[in-house]
Amino acid sequence: MTKRTSAKYKLDRRMGENIWGRPKSPVNRREYGPGQHGQRRKGKLSDFGLQLRAKQKLKGYYGDLTEKQFRRIFADAERLKGDTGENLIGLLESRLDAVVYRAKFVATVFAARQFVNHGHVTVNGVRVNIPSYRVKEGDVVEVRTQSKQNVTVLEAVQLTERDVPEYIEADHSKMTATFVRRPGLSDVPYAVVMEPNLVIEFYAQN
Template identity: 85%
Template sequence: MTKRTSAKHKIDRRMGENIWGRPKSPVNRREYGPGQHGQRRKGKISDFGTQLRAKQKLKGYYGDLTEKQFRRIYGEAERVKGDTGENLIGLLERRLDAVVYRAKFVATVFAARQFVNHGHVTVNGNKVNIPSYRVKEGDVIAVRDRSRQIAVVIEATQLSERDVPDYMDVDHNKMTATFVRTPTLGDVPYPVVMEPNLVVEFYAKN
C-alpha cells in the first residue's frame, strides 16, 4: 500500500465516513477510527469539535491539503463578495487537480494531483503541472496525447461509482473537459454532507 493510499484510508476512518464514496473504503467494513484507540466510545462533540471536523473533512476531500494551503484559499473566499462558504467551495472546485478528478481522467483526487504534477495535462493547449492552478470558466483541460493510453486513465473513465457533474462538459473520446461554470455547494456531487458554513464559523472563532 502506498503512502497516499494509506493516508486516504486513514482520513476515511478518522472521519468515520466514506468521504469519496469509494467501494474499497475501510469504513464500509469498520466504522471506528484508526489506531489502538479507534474503538473507544465517542463522547458528545463540542461546537469547536464539530467545526474542526467539518474543516478536516473538506480539507481531506481535496487531497488532504495542508493547513497553510487551505487557510490561504479560505482567506481568498472571505475577500470575495458573496457567501464565504459558497466562495470556498467554488475556489476548491476550480483547482486543476479537482477538475481532473471530476472529469474522471483518474480515479482519485490524490491520483489527480500526481497526474498533473507529472505533466500529463494541458489547459487551453498549454502544459500545466501545478495541481493548485486555478481554472477559469471556459477553460479546456485535456490529457496529453502521449498520456491517453495509460492504464489508470482508461480505467478511471469507465468507473461507474461517480458521474461527471453538469458544470463540466467532458468528452472521454477526445479526453477533454471544459469547465463550464463555477459550481455552488448544491452542484458538487459530494458523497457525504459537507458543511462549509461550519468551516467559516471555525475560522471566525480561531
Template identity: 85%
Template sequence: MTKRTSAKYKIDRRMGENIWGRPKSPVNRREYGPGQHGQRRKGKMSDFGLQLRAKQKLKGYYGDITEKQFRRIYAEAERRRGDTGEILIGLLERRLDAVVYRAKFVATVFAARQFVNHGHVLVNGKRVNIPSYRVKEGDVIEVREKSKQLASVLEAAQLPERDVPDYLEVDHQKMSCTFVRQPGLGDVPYPVQMEPNLVIEFYAQN
C-alpha cells in the same frame, strides 16, 4: 499498501465516513477510527470539535491539502462578495487537480495531483503541472496525447461510482473537458455531507 493509499484510508476512518464514496473504503466494514483507541465510545462533540472535523473533512477530500493553502483559499473566499461557504467550495472546485478528478480522467483526487505534477495535463493547449492552478470559465482541460493510453486513464473513465457534474462538459473520447462555470455547494456531487458553514465558523473564531 503505499503510503498515499494508507493515508487516504486513514482519513476515511478518522472521519468515520466514506468521504470519496469508494467501494473499498474500510469504513464500509467498520466505522471506528484507526489505532488501539479507535473503538472507544465517543462523547458528544463540542462546537469546536464539529467545526474542526468539518474543516478536516473538506481538506481531506481535496487530497489533504496543506493548512497554509486551505487558509489562503478561505481568506480569498472571505474577501469576495457573496456567501463565503459557497465561494469556498467554488474555489476548491476550480483547482486543476479537482477538475481532473471530477472529469474522471483518473480514479482519485490523490492520483489527480500526481497526474498533473507529472505533466500529463494541458490547459488551453499548454502544459500545466501545478495541481493548485485555478481554472477559469471556458478553459479547456485535456489529457496530453502521449498520456491518453495510460492504463490509469482508461480505467478511470469506466468507474461506475462517480458522475461527472454539469459544470463540466466532458468528452471522454477526446479526453478533454471544458470548465463551464464555478459551482456552488449544491452542484458538487459529494458522497457525504460537507458543511462549509462550520469551516467558516472555525476560522472566524480561531
C-alpha cells in the same frame, strides 16, 4: 506517489464516513476510528469539535492540501462577493487537480494531483503541472496526446461509481473537459455532507 496515499483511508475512519464514496473504504466494514483506541472514540463533540471536524473533512477531501494552502483559499473566498461558504467550495472545485478528478480522467483525488504533477494535462493547449492552478470558466483541460492511452486513464473513464458533474463538460473520446462554471455546494457530488458554514465558524474563532 503522493505523501498521503497510504494514509488516505485513515481520514475515512477518523471521520466515520466514506469521504470519497469508494467501495474499498474500511468504513464499509468498520465504523470505528483508527488506532488501538478507535472503538472508544464515540463521545459527543463540542461546537469547536464539530467545526474542526468539518474543516478536516473538507480539507482532507481534496487530498494533500496543507493547512496553509487551505487557509489561503479560505481567505480568497472571504474576499469574493457573495456567500463565503459557496465561494470556498467553488474555489476548491476550480483547482486543476479537482477538475481532472471530476472529469474522470483519474480514479482518485490523490491520483489527480500526481497526474497533474507529472505533466499529463494541458489547459487551453498549454502544459500545466501545478495541481493548485485555478481553472477559469471556459478553460479547456485536456489529457496530453501521449497520455491518452494510459491504462489508468482508460480505466478511470469507465468507472461507474461516480458521474461527471454538470459544471464540467467532458468528452472522453477526445479526453477533454471544459470548466463551464464555478459550482456551489449543491452542485458538487460529494459522497458525504460537507458543511462549509462550520468551516467559516472555525476560522472566525481561531
